[in-house]
Amino acid sequence: MKYTAILLAATALGGFAANVQAADATVTIESWRQDDIQVWQQKIIPAFEAKHPGIKVVFAPTAQTEYNASLNAKLDAGSAGDIITCRPFDASLELFKKKQLADLTELKGMENFTPVAKAAWSTDDGKQTFCVPMASVIHGFIYNKDAFDKLGISIPKTEDEFFAALDKIKADGTYMPMAMGTKEMWEAATMGYQNIGPNYWKGEDGRAALISGKQKLTDADWVKPYEELAKWKPYLGDGFEAQTYSDSQNLFTLGRAAIYPAGSWEIALFNSQAQFKMGAFPPPVPKAGDQGYISDHPDIGVGLNIKSAHAAEAKTFLEWVASPEFAEIYANALPGFFSLNSNPVKMSDPLAQEFVSWRGPYKSTVRSTYQILSRGTPNLENETWVESANVINGTDTPAVAGEKLQKGLDSWYKPGAAK
Incomplete structure (x- = not known):
């Protein structure tokens, strides 16, 4: 009886551990920004994971000169990450047309971006948006x-x-x-x-x-x-x-x-x-x-691999990217990459502030x-x-x-x- 009780307890604990492990989903980000890796690992990802226990994020960049070819090959093979870092305009539009990027038009947080901010990751008629705008240069x-x-x-x-x-x-x-x-x-x-x-x-x-x-x-x-x-x-x-x-x-x-x-x-x-x-x-x-x-110029956005095995968790991450909290972290961690979020972001870097101040008097x-x-x-x-x-x-x-x-x-x- 003791042996049976121990076995049952062990089985229960094992099942509990398995459930905990199953609850942790890992979301992988494809990107060309190798120079950003420390910012993602030390600032962006910890800020997200602190508020979203159970979702782990891995930033997995490819060399800029190899990114397009590598990403296209992975998407065609079904082996690409969950989150796709999006080039502006035609390159990402082509991925959307090939049904490799999901439609994010109704994603929570998209209301934080103007049609102009979304234009680089929208269809020509502006009716569908397939990446969350992150920053312009x-x-x-x-x-x-x-x-x-x-x-x-x-x-x-x-x-x-x-x-x-x-x-x-x-x-x-x-x-x-x-x-x-x-x-x-x-x-x-x-x-x-x-x-x-x-x-x-x-x-x-x-x-x-x-x-x-x-x-x-x-x-x-x-x-x-x-x-x-x-x-x-x-x-x-x-x-x-x-x-x-x-x-x-x-x-x-x-x-x-x-x-x-x-x-x-x-x-x-x-x-x-x-x-x-x-x-x-x-x-x-x-x-x-x-x-x-x-x-x-809109420079960078993030979209959802339509074949992601963790689509729900990836959408949670994308909703956070669309938030004012992300905008402030990103713009200050990477001065010179300016938020496209409609909510104003205060920047601490004087040179970055100089660049962005031109948005008023200049078209x-x-x-x-x-x-x-x-x-x-x-x-x-x-x-x-x-x-x-x-x-x-x-x-x-x-x-x-x-x-x-x-x-x-x-x-x-x-x-x-x-x-």
Whole structure:
């Protein structure tokens, strides 16, 4: 009888343990942000798990250059994680169309985002949303305050003032005027063309006109930014054609360059490496009195793998990501990645606060190539990388760059026929 009682007790305890274990669901996050892993492990995940016992979260990033191919392969094989970190616009829309991302239109917390904030992860008609918006990045210029103070340079507000500042820096000879290379090409487009371009094509108005076919890449509004970009060449330093992205970062953080054409995503790294005071300014307007525009680009969201084995737990996590609590943790843990949540977030980093302060006086837009216009071959985004680098290198004129880009777009894109 004693043996039977012990056996029954052991069985009961084993069953209890099994039930406890069964209650703990592990939710895995697929992401390309390897540099964020400590933030997720030390701040974001502990904050979630503290309020949601029984749900464990694992952050499992892949190298950025391998993420798209790796994720697509995993989704096709049915082996992808529960939470999918979403690229903006077309890449994630394609996953939704393939029924690999779930419809999150009615997810609790989605009311915290405006239609504009959700646009990068919604269908073209805006009726369905498939990822929770997390953050955007803002383009502009980061500068060495010590260098500016030493040379008596004020923050340039117009193009003329911008080139006058560059001339002054170059004439002094202490600093490279601007740190940017063209070897990897994407910087020339992302921190060059897409940075200054919205001031010419008037942000969302121009982007919508290009999509509708009312404007072409050969029009003045789209060629003039290239004319401006071509003027950067004398200020980029010797050998900029062979200069990588990390080379440019190092040149700036080591204090050798006065200005860095930037995205706000650089803030955390620069704060940790630069030994001098930094500031930031928005892209200078063509002439005094012009309305200014900034690229305030939705960068990252999270969606639900439609084949997730832990869909309920994953949705709980996504609802939390849509909350003001997550917005505040994320924006302050990763300065330069700005919350898309409608609830205001107070940020402690002064450089991040400088970038986000432009949202008031400047009109926000997104990168012109990301929605609809890069769904075919040749891909307009990738072609813009090539032509932006060519223009700065001097191997293509601005007019030729516009002609090449428009010819490639015309070969597959018919305005009004986007699906």
